[in-house]
Amino acid sequence: MQKLSLRAVQKLTCKKRDAWWTVLLVDPVATRLVCLFARFDWITPNRVTWAALFVGLGSAGFFLKGDYESLAIGAGLYHISFILDCIDGKLARLKGNGSVFGGWLDYVFDRIRVLFCALALMGGQFLRTDEPVFLLAALVVVFLDMLRYVDALQIYKMRMSMRSKIEAVTLARQAEAGVKEEDQKVVFMEDLLRENPLAEGETLKAAAATRPGQPEVIDLHQQFRESFPWYARFRHALLRTRIRPHLISGIEFQMFIFIVGPLIGHVLVTTAVSAILLGAFELVIMFKFWLSTRDFTRTMERLAPDSVPTRAGSISPHLQAGRHRRREGDQGRPDTGADTWTGQDDPYSHDAPYLQEHQYSQDTRTEQDGWNAQVTWMDQRFPAPEPDDDPGFQPYPHPYPAEPEAQDTAWLPRVPTQPHPGHHHADSGQSWS
Numbered sequence: 001m002q003k004l005s006l007r008a009v010q011k012l013t014c015k016k017r018d019a020w021w022t023v024l025l026v027d028p029v030a031t032r033l034v035c036l037f038a039r040f041d042w043i044t045p046n047r048v049t050w051a052a053l054f055v056g057l058g059s060a061g062f063f064l065k066g067d068y069e070s071l072a073i074g075a076g077l078y079h080i081s082f083i084l085d086c087i088d089g090k091l092a093r094l095k096g097n098g099s100v101f102g103g104w105l106d107y108v109f110d111r112i113r114v115l116f117c118a119l120a121l122m123g124g125q126f127l128r129t130d131e132p133v134f135l136l137a138a139l140v141v142v143f144l145d146m147l148r149y150v151d152a153l154q155i156y157k158m159r160m161s162m163r164s165k166i167e168a169v170t171l172a173r174q175a176e177a178g179v180k181e182e183d184q185k186v187v188f189m190e191d192l193l194r195e196n197p198l199a200e201g202e203t204l205k206a207a208a209a210t211r212p213g214q215p216e217v218i219d220l221h222q223q224f225r226e227s228f229p230w231y232a233r234f235r236h237a238l239l240r241t242r243i244r245p246h247l248i249s250g251i252e253f254q255m256f257i258f259i260v261g262p263l264i265g266h267v268l269v270t271t272a273v274s275a276i277l278l279g280a281f282e283l284v285i286m287f288k289f290w291l292s293t294r295d296f297t298r299t300m301e302r303l304a305p306d307s308v309p310t311r312a313g314s315i316s317p318h319l320q321a322g323r324h325r326r327r328e329g330d331q332g333r334p335d336t337g338a339d340t341w342t343g344q345d346d347p348y349s350h351d352a353p354y355l356q357e358h359q360y361s362q363d364t365r366t367e368q369d370g371w372n373a374q375v376t377w378m379d380q381r382f383p384a385p386e387p388d389d390d391p392g393f394q395p396y397p398h399p400y401p402a403e404p405e406a407q408d409t410a411w412l413p414r415v416p417t418q419p420h421p422g423h424h425h426a427d428s429g430q431s432w433s
Contacts, residue, residue, distance in 0.1 A: 052085040063120040072263060074258075075263050111146070119138050188220070
């Protein structure tokens with residue numbers, strides 16, 4: 001196989017934006033190993049993923065011993081495991097043999113590696129020092145790692161949902177305006193910045209507005225950029241070196257805990273500082289996402305004002321019709337219980353014909369008759385809605401059967417009555433106390 005160009009491999013396999021730990025300490029080694037691994041057909045991305053898992057579990061074994069030499073070896077193995085974890089994706093992009101299953105496998109194995117390494121690292125320190133705070137630290141590490149990735153996935157899903165809603169409304173407006181289907185498109189500012197990472201947002205928006213037939217640019221981060229104008233300069237300075245602005249992500253969190261902490265001999269302090277920094281950056285991401293939702297709401301109000309609910313909130317009209325509402329002018333009857341209501345002294349005079357027709361005597365009416373009477377009364381007073389009033393209405397089933405089934409218990413063996421302690425037996429006259 002012909003020798004691969006390192007620069008070409010870097011351009012093809014390295015991300016345009018990545019964590020600073022990956023850019024500075026992983027990519028220089030990983031890209032060279034990719035050039036080597038690509039020569040062998042039996043080295044596949046999934047096999048590299050498995051190798052990363054096994055090396056990571058090996059680091060957990062050394063972490064469990066707890067002494068400094070073992071911690072240093074475990075830190076080195078963890079870094080090798082992370083390098084292999086980056087190589088599998090690069091190898092898949094280079095050869096074009098990536099798969100959906102491989103992406104899932106990589107994600108699951110990352111979580112398994114973090115779980116075992118966290119339990120082993122903190123568990124080893126607990127066995128050496130007998131300090132329960134290390135057990136709490138293990139729970140914090142696992143929780144924050146899961147929270148980081150679950151939150152990132154959920155925010156991504158919400159962003160895709162906002163984009164799809166804006167696209168649907170915008171394309172419908174363009175179709176109504178007579179724009180040909182092949183010319184219909186929606187342009188988002190984040191897509192323009194991804195294609196031109198060092199460009200200014202306002203410059204891209206102005207350039208798009210000057211093109212004939214170019215639709216308006218939808219900006220879902222406008223309020224954030226207006227609130228923090230310095231962020232654009234900070235972002236551009238980092239992107240020149242491919243470093244993303246999110247400086248403390250899940251990657252840096254893991255590297256500080258499983259590499260830096262063991263090497264410097266301060267596992268607990270490093271874990272606490274890393275947790276605080278990760279939590280702070282996660283709050284910033286949540287705040288940025290909240291501002292993005294406000295931009296989405298304003299955009300939808302401008303594009304389709306009828307489809308956006310009022311800020312004060314309202315109840316859908318179809319929920320106000322149905323069995324749960326009294327008929328107009330109907331006051332109803334107080335609920336006094338199925339076994340005591342006789343209709344006497346009812347203050348609602350318009351119920352008098354029904355009460356006279358279904359009058360029962362309290363001493364002769366059974367409980368089941370009272371229940372049937374109330375069910376009938378409720379059905380008449382609260383009729384089910386018509387289909388056009390409430391299409392989604394489904395009446396609740398009765399909680400009790402109308403006629404309870406009688407069961408034959410003659411075949412059941414009779415259990416002898418057990419006397420209470422301290423009472424005399426009726427037959428023997430002896431005391432059970």
